[in-house]
Amino acid sequence: MPARILVVEDDPDQRNDLAAVVASFGYQVTTARDGREALTALAGLPASAILTDLVMPRMDGIALLKELAARGDRTPTIVLTGFGSIDQAISVVHDLKAFWFLEKPLQPGVVRTLLERAIQQNRLVKETERLHSQLSYHGVLGDLVADSACMKEVFSLIRQVAPTTASVLISGESGTGKELVARAIHALSARSAGPFVPVNCAALPESLMESELFGHEKGAFTGAVERRAGCFEQAQNGTLLLDEIGDMPIGTQAKLLRVIEESKVRRLGGTADIPIAVRVLAATNRSPEQAVQSKLLREDLYYRLNVFHISLPPLRDRKQDIPSIAAALLRDLNRKHGCRVTHLSPEVVDWFAHRSWPGNVRELRNQVERAVIMAAEGEIQLQHIPGAMRAPAPPPTVDPPERDGMLQVAVGARLAEVERAFIRLTLKHTNNNKTRAAELLGLCLRTLHNKLRAYESVKVRSAGASQNGFD
The missing domain is CATH 3.40.50.2300 (Response regulator)
Structure with a gap:
């Protein structure tokens, strides 16, 4: 045509x-x-x-x-x-x-x-x-990697809002990847050729906050020996990320609101307004609503920034993403450190699956990076993970009973046990057709294989412990 x-x-x-x-x-x-x-x-x-x-x-x-x-x-x-x-x-x-x-x-x-x-x-x-769209459906969007249904929903939200000019408020615990989400929005937007400028509001002293954001003229205050453009000017025709917006002083928030609404900025000590064309994204590790109630975030600024809200789940709620995230980290860290690590052992995957990850993906990266340096090549084993060899093996588990294609789950059953039993029941339903089972479970086939290998490693360790008198 x-x-x-x-x-x-x-x-x-x-x-x-x-x-x-x-x-x-x-x-x-x-x-x-x-x-x-x-x-x-x-x-x-x-x-x-x-x-x-x-x-x-x-x-x-x-x-x-x-x-x-x-x-x-x-x-x-x-x-x-x-x-x-x-x-x-x-x-x-x-x-x-x-x-x-x-x-x-x-x-x-x-x-x-x-x-x-x-x-x-x-x-x-x-x-x-x-x-980009095809990769996101397969668990990859920019530097974000995931297989879980909750993160694929996040990918869908990113694809929807990125082409627009709407402000976006990104919330989630520390280490969940809020800046990566912001970078993905910028990369998929019409402003992708422009600059992406992240500003950590929590890391700036209150005395320098306004100068950093709005810029200053020479002589505007003691130490201002030359004119300096602020972050809004640096982000012209691009995207500005205000990270940890709840840590910005209330007085500065009022000035920020005026700049966003008028699309003009005035440097400290200046007399002229400078037109700006900047998309503003904001991020916070607090509940935005609670920040407003606690008077840490102005209500009018909250409504101005919260045109579109993306909430990131913690890693403990999407542990099925860990193998995929770890594989992506290995590729990056091998290049960074000149190593040739190929994969995580099933025991390491299982050990990761039993952690609560309070530091989320940032903590996972820290663990994997140290292990890559320790292993240098080949497989990452438990001996390369700090504290893993001292930790007791997970207690033997008993799958919840099944009947007529349904699981009976008692209150107090461990989530890992329920997940394993549900996967096995699904495999039974598909006559061990793993491809079909992965589709029904909403997992990619690679993640399903990783989980099955982890289950087998737990079974082998439990059997070994029994033979050595530890049962």
């Missing part, structure tokens, strides 16, 4: 002539008289590329590009400019991320070449989006 090109031009003769030239290249052509008609046309049927004049009534080319960016529409746009407006066209290409510009009168050969390149870029963007 031929690519579809949208031609936006207010002059009817030039619009018809340009449409005829584009159609002669074998493309489908849709025309619009101005930016508003162009947006209506795009809502009905997306285009592979856009050719738009700059100067038009109602909505001109610049306003059209700004609206496309606000909607997260990455359709490559070629700007048409008349004599004397080359500087403006170059500025539009640079500031508004237009694909390129063409000076009137147009040369058909140049138009054709630019359209071919624009269409190719559009295909690459679409393919990248498709691969």
Whole structure:
């Protein structure tokens, strides 16, 4: 099917002539008289590329590009400019991320070449989006890795909100990966080519907070020996992450709210407002509602930031993700330390599964990194994990009874026992078809195999303990 090109031009003769030239290249052509008609046309049927004049009534080319960016529409746009407006066209290409510009009168050969390149870029963007979506369904999104249903729901929320301009509040315990979520949102947004600036509000002294956020002029306070741009200016046309927003002083929160609502920032000691185009994400390890009730977070700022909320579960509630996370960590840590570690032993996987992980993924990374250094190559064993050899083996477990395809679970049964019994019952239901069982359980096949190996290792250790008189 031929690519579809949208031609936006207010002059009817030039619009018809340009449409005829584009159609002669074998493309489908849709025309619009101005930016508003162009947006209506795009809502009905997306285009592979856009050719738009700059100067038009109602909505001109610049306003059209700004609206496309606000909607997260990455359709490559070629700007048409008349004599004397080359500087403006170059500025539009640079500031508004237009694909390129063409000076009137147009040369058909140049138009054709630019359209071919624009269409190719559009295909690459679409393919990248498709691969991101496909990977997320298989448990990978940016630097995030997971197999659990709760994290796949988080991936879905990220895919939904990333293309928009909405503020996002990310909550979760320390170490759950809030900054990784923020980076994934930035990477999947229309601002991905711009900077990503994270600011840890808890790590900044109160006396430097406003200077760090808003910047300062020379001489604004003692020690301000030169002008300095704040984080909002550094994040221009990109994304700013305000981590641990609940630790920001209340007075600074009021100024922050004004900056977000007015899209303008004034440096300390300055007299002029500086326009900003920044998407603001915020993160907290506290319950946002409790932070508001405790007067640690302004209620009006909370509602301004909480346009879209993503809550991250702790690692103890998604232990089925540990093998996948560990495998991803191994690849990263092998490169970092020049090691050749291949995998975790089943005993290590089982030991990890019985920990509560108060430090979440950050604690897991710490454990795996030390083990990688200790092992250097091959398999990571219990001897490479600090404290694992001294820890007593998990007590023998008895699976809950099953009857008529159902489990009977008594109050007080360990979650690991219930999970193991449920997996075995599902395998029995599928006649040991592991692929089908993984689908029913909502697990990837690799995770199911890891769990089964861990169960066998527990059985072997329990049998060994019995033979040696420890039962």
